[in-house]
Amino acid sequence: MDNTLFDRFAGVFHAFDAMLRVVREELEDAYEKDREPKRAIQVLFGRKFDSLDALLTRIEARPEGMDAVHRYVLVQSARQLLEQVRLQDPWLGDTYPDDWQALATRLDTLRSEVREELEAANRQDEQFGRFLDWFDKWFLRRAEPQHTVEG
Amino acid sequence: MIDIEAARNLLDLQGRLPAGFNAEDQLTGAVAAHNMLQRHGVAYVADEVGLGKTYVALAVVALMRHFNPGMRVLYIAPKENLQRKWIAETRKFVRNNVRFADLRVRGADDRPLRELVKCDNLRELMHEVVLDPDRDFYLRLTSFSIAQYARKGGDGDLWRAYREAAETHLPWLKFSLRSKEEFKDEFAKSLNLLLPRFDLVVMDEGHNLKHGFGDQVATRNRVLGIAMGHPDLSVDRSLFKHYGPRAGKVLFLSATPLEGSYAQLWNQLDVFGKGGAFKELIGKGTEEEKQEVARKFLIRRVNRMRVAGQELTKNQYRREWRAGGVHLHDEPMAIDNDRQKLVVALVQKKVSELLDDPRFNRRFQIGMLASFESFLQTAKVDPEEGGTFDDADQTRDDLEREGIDVHQLNRLARDYRKEFDLELPHPKMDALVERLQHSWRTGEKALVFVRRVHSVRELKNKLDDSYDQWLLRTLLQKLTPAVHGRLKREYAVYRQEKSAFLERQRRLRRGTDERTTTDADKGGHDTFFAWFFRGEPRKGVLSGAGVQQRFTDPASVYYTFFEDNYAALALQCPPGEVEERLARLVGMPVAAFREELRQRSAKFLSNARKHLRGHRFRAVQAAAIEWLRQFEGPHQDMAEAIWRVRFHGLAAQVRPHTREAPDIASWLGTRTFFTELRHRPALMARIWPVHDRPEDFPSRTSVPTCWPRPPGSAIP
Numbered sequence A: 001m002d003n004t005l006f007d008r009f010a011g012v013f014h015a016f017d018a019m020l021r022v023v024r025e026e027l028e029d030a031y032e033k034d035r036e037p038k039r040a041i042q043v044l045f046g047r048k049f050d051s052l053d054a055l056l057t058r059i060e061a062r063p064e065g066m067d068a069v070h071r072y073v074l075v076q077s078a079r080q081l082l083e084q085v086r087l088q089d090p091w092l093g094d095t096y097p098d099d100w101q102a103l104a105t106r107l108d109t110l111r112s113e114v115r116e117e118l119e120a121a122n123r124q125d126e127q128f129g130r131f132l133d134w135f136d137k138w139f140l141r142r143a144e145p146q147h148t149v150e151g
Numbered sequence B: 001m002i003d004i005e006a007a008r009n010l011l012d013l014q015g016r017l018p019a020g021f022n023a024e025d026q027l028t029g030a031v032a033a034h035n036m037l038q039r040h041g042v043a044y045v046a047d048e049v050g051l052g053k054t055y056v057a058l059a060v061v062a063l064m065r066h067f068n069p070g071m072r073v074l075y076i077a078p079k080e081n082l083q084r085k086w087i088a089e090t091r092k093f094v095r096n097n098v099r100f101a102d103l104r105v106r107g108a109d110d111r112p113l114r115e116l117v118k119c120d121n122l123r124e125l126m127h128e129v130v131l132d133p134d135r136d137f138y139l140r141l142t143s144f145s146i147a148q149y150a151r152k153g154g155d156g157d158l159w160r161a162y163r164e165a166a167e168t169h170l171p172w173l174k175f176s177l178r179s180k181e182e183f184k185d186e187f188a189k190s191l192n193l194l195l196p197r198f199d200l201v202v203m204d205e206g207h208n209l210k211h212g213f214g215d216q217v218a219t220r221n222r223v224l225g226i227a228m229g230h231p232d233l234s235v236d237r238s239l240f241k242h243y244g245p246r247a248g249k250v251l252f253l254s255a256t257p258l259e260g261s262y263a264q265l266w267n268q269l270d271v272f273g274k275g276g277a278f279k280e281l282i283g284k285g286t287e288e289e290k291q292e293v294a295r296k297f298l299i300r301r302v303n304r305m306r307v308a309g310q311e312l313t314k315n316q317y318r319r320e321w322r323a324g325g326v327h328l329h330d331e332p333m334a335i336d337n338d339r340q341k342l343v344v345a346l347v348q349k350k351v352s353e354l355l356d357d358p359r360f361n362r363r364f365q366i367g368m369l370a371s372f373e374s375f376l377q378t379a380k381v382d383p384e385e386g387g388t389f390d391d392a393d394q395t396r397d398d399l400e401r402e403g404i405d406v407h408q409l410n411r412l413a414r415d416y417r418k419e420f421d422l423e424l425p426h427p428k429m430d431a432l433v434e435r436l437q438h439s440w441r442t443g444e445k446a447l448v449f450v451r452r453v454h455s456v457r458e459l460k461n462k463l464d465d466s467y468d469q470w471l472l473r474t475l476l477q478k479l480t481p482a483v484h485g486r487l488k489r490e491y492a493v494y495r496q497e498k499s500a501f502l503e504r505q506r507r508l509r510r511g512t513d514e515r516t517t518t519d520a521d522k523g524g525h526d527t528f529f530a531w532f533f534r535g536e537p538r539k540g541v542l543s544g545a546g547v548q549q550r551f552t553d554p555a556s557v558y559y560t561f562f563e564d565n566y567a568a569l570a571l572q573c574p575p576g577e578v579e580e581r582l583a584r585l586v587g588m589p590v591a592a593f594r595e596e597l598r599q600r601s602a603k604f605l606s607n608a609r610k611h612l613r614g615h616r617f618r619a620v621q622a623a624a625i626e627w628l629r630q631f632e633g634p635h636q637d638m639a640e641a642i643w644r645v646r647f648h649g650l651a652a653q654v655r656p657h658t659r660e661a662p663d664i665a666s667w668l669g670t671r672t673f674f675t676e677l678r679h680r681p682a683l684m685a686r687i688w689p690v691h692d693r694p695e696d697f698p699s700r701t702s703v704p705t706c707w708p709r710p711p712g713s714a715i716p
Helices: A003-033 A038-045 A052-060 A068-088 A091-095 A097-121 A128-140 B004-010 B023-040 B053-067 B080-097 B122-131 B146-152 B157-169 B180-194 B219-227 B262-271 B276-282 B287-295 B338-355 B366-370 B398-402 B406-420 B427-436 B453-478 B481-512 B518-522 B528-534 B544-552 B566-571 B575-586 B590-604 B613-628 B636-647 B673-678 B681-687
Strands: B042-045 B073-077 B116-118 B136-140 B198-204 B247-253 B304-307 B310-313
Touching: A003 A038, A003 A068, A003 A091, A003 B338, A038 A052, A038 A068, A038 A091, A038 A097, A052 A068, A052 A097, A068 A091, A068 A097, A068 A128, A068 B338, A091 A097, A097 A128, A128 B338, A128 B406, B004 B023, B004 B053, B023 B042, B023 B053, B023 B247, B042 B053, B053 B080, B053 B198, B053 B247, B073 B080, B080 B116, B080 B136, B122 B136, B122 B157, B122 B180, B157 B180, B180 B219, B219 B262, B247 B262, B262 B276, B262 B287, B276 B287, B338 B406, B338 B427, B406 B481, B427 B453, B453 B481, B453 B528, B481 B528, B528 B544, B566 B575, B566 B613, B566 B636, B566 B673, B575 B590, B575 B613, B590 B613, B613 B636, B673 B681
Parallel strands: B042 B247, B073 B136, B073 B198, B116 B136, B198 B247
Antiparallel strands: B304 B310
């Protein structure tokens, strides 16, 4: 397999896992200490280099070397992240509804754009649209390990 | 120490060695390994596959035993089939390659003097060594995976059986089953107490131990190490007073003793507590220094092939493609297909999510993503196979051995198949399929080796799909557009039936572990071609199966096409003359003959209300032949032979038979493919060359006969 491709995806998922962990831990800690989860807010709604905003800006700029597949995977990872945070603690969305909504809309728009681009590039594959639906369904649903009973 | 000449006097390695083995190399290897064992207590025969490591090992045992008849040997094979093979090879070697009955190795009856004992598990080994330790024991490595065996049993019975075995022989010990890991250690220690000191342990496929002895490695390595008395283990001497080394010398065999690191070699020695003298293998020395150390105990010879007068080793005479691609040598795999890329991303994504579970400690079997192998699981961990992936022994965790991702990936793949009626895209496998699919145009053959059983099935399914697509394209190109619609409809029906069939097969496999159905044996769903020609005939479609049915259905007008007119064959005349000739032979007018034959044919027809065409033809032919065999003459032998082969027992088969047979009509004069062929000797010679025709009369009862009597020959 193309190692670059393999490494690239591994890096993407690792980065999003780390981001989700930071947000979760921050939310838990802030809740316990009754303080504002500044770090989580910064990651999701901030403008710094390590924020989601910085990543989305890069995706929107369509840099060379970041093909449509790569961008699609990034956008869907970000959408999954948002959904995970909302499921765990709706507090952020409830407290910052405008920021939350703006981010969600931006992600949906980006997803539609990249999806259109992918569909256009794969026009010869009649079922590509259906494939993307299938992909989305599985991608956004988080995998859980199957628990086995110790013998 | 021993020299070659002394060894040659004892062993005749020319004697019936398998093809391709070089006796002199075997002898040299055996002497070298023997002397290494004497010097260092350990030897490693790492000859390439096919050079006869087993024979070298058996020669070493024979040499050692000749000088030490009381020597105790333990053989450890990887799996049960190889365990049996070792026993068979031992017997053969002693009979064919030990020069004389020295009453040390070879008995007066040419059999091994020592009894050979196959043990199917460690409980059996305990029992057998207590009965008589002075025998040769053959074990398999998987027997040391106590945990897997116990789990396979599905309940605690096997654990209790192990405990009982140990407590029976060592009644002062009491074992708790609360902690399975502790129990395994305790059991291994008690096994150590019962084992005699083996003068030699022969460890086949030693590389299976390359992860060594430690807390995190597979159970089997640890249990084996403890049973052999590993020196690192702290033992309560009040309970295990005689715990200690049980492997005097160890002879390892493997064609792949290490993969990149000399530490793997040391790990293998260490399982038997033999690593102490070779610590440099895990030290900070250079590769050359470590190679020098390994040379003290390791022998490796390689296959050579003579090409254009030059002797080449395998690295020279074959070209390996290691860069990942399958189209151009040493080019990496290029993935241009977005579906494939996205599936790779999806699979990685799901694996990374699962890794988030703290139990997995962020480790996983990365190899599967980078290999040709199926994403899917092969099966639950099978102790005989050792796990779903190669190198499963690097961990003691069953879930990890199985591949933590298998359940999730199975669901993913199943859903993809359900949705798109295709196997989940897989970049390497798809590229391989693309490469292989040229073969149905070029006729080239390829041999593909894979590491996982499931990869075979998946590869086949992908090839079948690819073949179907190619066939459909080709048919649409070649056929008139008027039938395109019907062809596509039939193809759609086939795809539906195939999906349903595959799903049934999958369910069956899940439920009954690989049992196949008669459906599968027919192979009618493999490809559109097979479905059309071998599958069930379909109404309204003249498929290959439908055509075939026309020739085998007794109600069909074509049924007699591939039958024979046996009366014509016996009388050596055209079908149109049979009736007249037979009537003349029996001395009756034709009308009377017809009536008599009609009555005679009744016993070959059942009492069904309506008699099918094929059955009526058969009955008339049977009655004619039965009658004909009673008359002396040149036709009698042939009639008798036909009767025996074709019609004997028919009357019994159709009982109760009809009382009133229908008119014999024109069945005696029926022309068939074979009656016509007999009159076209040139054509017959082309489609059925003389050298292929059996000399004797056919023994097959269901196949019509057609060949003419060879000129001047007697009918048997």
